[in-house]
Amino acid sequence: MRIALLGGTGDIGEGLALRLTRDTDHEVVIGSRDPEKARDRAAAYEDELGRRELDATINGFANPMAADRADVAVACVPAYHLADTVEAVADSLDDTVLVSPAVGMQRDEDGMHYNPPGVGSVTALAADAAPDGVPVVGAFHGLAAGRLADLDADLDWDVPAVGDDDDAKATVTDLVDAIDGLRGLDAGSLAAAPEVESLTPLLINLAANNGDLADLGVRFH
């Protein structure tokens, strides 16, 4: 498959690009609003893989070109950029599964709190922004970015996925399963996205309040 990481120049994009390239045969493409930045970061990811003697090609493009012919497009952008990012690539999403990993959160003196948009969840926001017929799956929330991007770090995490299109969701959970140390789980329909997105502030609060915990993920068993 061709996997486009829209806004894939940040830390979640880096981790997904490195691990998808190392652990799977999928083609990974980095998108950015700025195509030069996309090319620079793609080259940096190639270098990082090269230092590990993994010979890989990762291309960088402007987001719409990255999304073009992608089987899966992951919107690796903050929640407040999500609608803009999806709208910018709308014409390129053809037989593409759109994946939303963003979470709406608000920090105050009591810690981090889940702060969903008015439509109920950030995944629902992505679904509203996507063209009709483009299946949207919420997944890859709350992955500790530093650990994800560190190929020396073993992961042992579950990735719950939500969405109304079962085939699209299975595509995403299969993609998750293909990354060493990750397990994709079906967490239900789009309407169950708030429970999944709420995990991220919980992980942040747990890491902030327990000195021995950092770069947290979750396992269900």
Place this chain on the structure above:
Amino acid sequence: MRIALLGGTGDIGEGLALRLTRDTDHEVVIGSRDPEKARDRAAAYEDELGRRELDATINGFANPMAADRADVAVACVPAYHLADTVEAVADSLDDTVLVSPAVGMQRDEDGMHYNPPGVGSVTALAADAAPDGVPVVGAFHGLAAGRLADLDADLDWDVPAVGDDDDAKATVTDLVDAIDGLRGLDAGSLAAAPEVESLTPLLINLAANNGDLADLGVRFH
């Protein structure tokens, strides 16, 4: 310590009573609105422990008497009974840490959803119902009751605790740690309760949508 399980005649109460008695030296007392029911269940828990050659005394009382002189009182009741239960024992809560494990949820055709009360969380509801000066800790949410009550089942679960009184919270996480296979974690202040309570519907949705998962708990790492 003396641990009162208010409304401890149900499945969460059974699991906590059996495991606290087996794994710790704390005195466990079962409370119910109906003292006869409390005595019957306490005797049944003693029998279950006796079958495992654990000689233990568990007493049952009406909730106010169970709460009397308790160091920790766990309100093992559904969210809609919580305020009534706390108010019924208010005069008995003296130097007692009140623990709230209840979660507000609503099921529809899309699965289970977190449905907090107007005050923001069920833990906040317990805090509002408790007399001034009684510290309230939210903990023991989302423990799969059947597995908890099955002493043959090993647990390997984390129990996040929230509350504004750090000493009370430490008392509760220490109590959690004393149960084999459970680890107590500090998930922040009372205002961070929604993120913890939201875990329960997520666990239910994951078990409903993944055939190989049941009686789920969570580990953070």
